[in-house]
Amino acid sequence: MGQQKRWLFLLAIFACLLSFSSGSRVLKLKSDDGRPVYNHTLAITLVEYTSAVYMSDLSELFTWTCERCNGLTKGFEVIEIIVDVEHCLQAYVGVAKDLNAIIIAFRGTQEHSIQNWVSDLFWKQLDLNYPDMPDAMVHHGFYSAYHNTTVRPAVLEAVKRAKESHGANLNIMVTGHSMGAAMASFCALDLVVNEGEENVQVMTFGQPRVGNAAFASYYSLLVPNTFRIIHDHDIVPHLPPYYHLFPQKTYHHFPTEVWVTDLSILNIVLFGVEKVCDNTGEDPTCSRSVMGTSISDHLTYFGVELMGETWRQCNIVMGHEMESYSRKDSKGNIFLSRTTPSTEVTEAKTLGKTGISSL
Numbered sequence: 001m002g003q004q005k006r007w008l009f010l011l012a013i014f015a016c017l018l019s020f021s022s023g024s025r026v027l028k029l030k031s032d033d034g035r036p037v038y039n040h041t042l043a044i045t046l047v048e049y050t051s052a053v054y055m056s057d058l059s060e061l062f063t064w065t066c067e068r069c070n071g072l073t074k075g076f077e078v079i080e081i082i083v084d085v086e087h088c089l090q091a092y093v094g095v096a097k098d099l100n101a102i103i104i105a106f107r108g109t110q111e112h113s114i115q116n117w118v119s120d121l122f123w124k125q126l127d128l129n130y131p132d133m134p135d136a137m138v139h140h141g142f143y144s145a146y147h148n149t150t151v152r153p154a155v156l157e158a159v160k161r162a163k164e165s166h167g168a169n170l171n172i173m174v175t176g177h178s179m180g181a182a183m184a185s186f187c188a189l190d191l192v193v194n195e196g197e198e199n200v201q202v203m204t205f206g207q208p209r210v211g212n213a214a215f216a217s218y219y220s221l222l223v224p225n226t227f228r229i230i231h232d233h234d235i236v237p238h239l240p241p242y243y244h245l246f247p248q249k250t251y252h253h254f255p256t257e258v259w260v261t262d263l264s265i266l267n268i269v270l271f272g273v274e275k276v277c278d279n280t281g282e283d284p285t286c287s288r289s290v291m292g293t294s295i296s297d298h299l300t301y302f303g304v305e306l307m308g309e310t311w312r313q314c315n316i317v318m319g320h321e322m323e324s325y326s327r328k329d330s331k332g333n334i335f336l337s338r339t340t341p342s343t344e345v346t347e348a349k350t351l352g353k354t355g356i357s358s359l
């Protein structure tokens with residue numbers, strides 16, 4: 001047994017050295033054509049922000065004391081939490097001083113199981129002309145989830161408040177997972193095109209395709225600092241399907257993909273190998289080179305869970321101490337707002353939690 005462990009240890013070291021020497025494990029990479037830099041440290045930070053948006057306890061999320069609100073995200077200040085009750089959507093906006101940035105995070109789907117969502121998405125067709133972009137078409141459901149719900153106005157207003165209270169020179173980083181990743185891309189484009197923002201970065205996890213090749217081309221010109229991270233055999237980035245025989249008619253990813261494959265020995269995952277893909281959005285040597293069949297790969301990125309605490313309906317919990325920060329609109333949608341930088345609510349309260357809604 002001791003000899004076997006030594007061989008495993010040597011094999012692991014050899015694999016690490018091979019990976020670093022070949023340049024395949026990327027911590028920071030700048031391509032020859034001047035595209036934006038992929039930053040591994042930023043990726044493992046933003047995946048923690050993305051994980052936190054799945055938390056159902058709004059009190060702990062607003063005070064940033066939830067079990068996922070630590071590590072690389074410590075010190076984050078939430079400006080706004082948005083819960084669209086009717087459509088089971090959740091997002092937050094806040095300021096990360098260490099990044100000198102506003103963070104906008106969107107939650108992925110919660111209403112149904114991933115299995116059912118994937119099955120439905122497989123048959124979706126392009127059905128919406130994107131405004132002011134000739135020939136660009138996008139997925140109606142993803143577009144509407146951001147543009148035609150309470151999410152968009154609340155997010156844009158929170159961004160304005162964050163800049164008023166923390167400085168106009170803040171960068172904006174938009175992130176999300178699964179359907180939340182699709183919403184993040186529409187949000188980033190909205191900020192650039194309609195709000196005149198210039199320093200907008202996007203990093204998403206397990207994002208489905210959201211539009212056709214024309215849309216992908218427009219998007220990559222307007223929001224070039226975008227990275228879509230895909231974990232190994234994650235099924236969702238393969239949907240809706242890409243039909244290479246009809247390149248202008250099919251759904252098409254925008255760049256830049258970062259494909260993270262698991263390097264394992266004897267079924268023990270040692271680490272992920274990151275490959276920054278080409279500028280087409282559909283690099284055949286990256287995730288398209290494998291069958292996207294894994295739901296488990298979709299739910300874990302860099303070892304961080306991207307899902308709710310339980311598979312259930314969209315439940316939320318909020319303590320009575322949040323009443324002074326919360327409001328509801330006529331449709332029952334919930335908003336928690338911080339109007340100015342505050343230290344009034346910095347610790348989790350011990351008051352009893354009240355279930356507000358089963359969405």
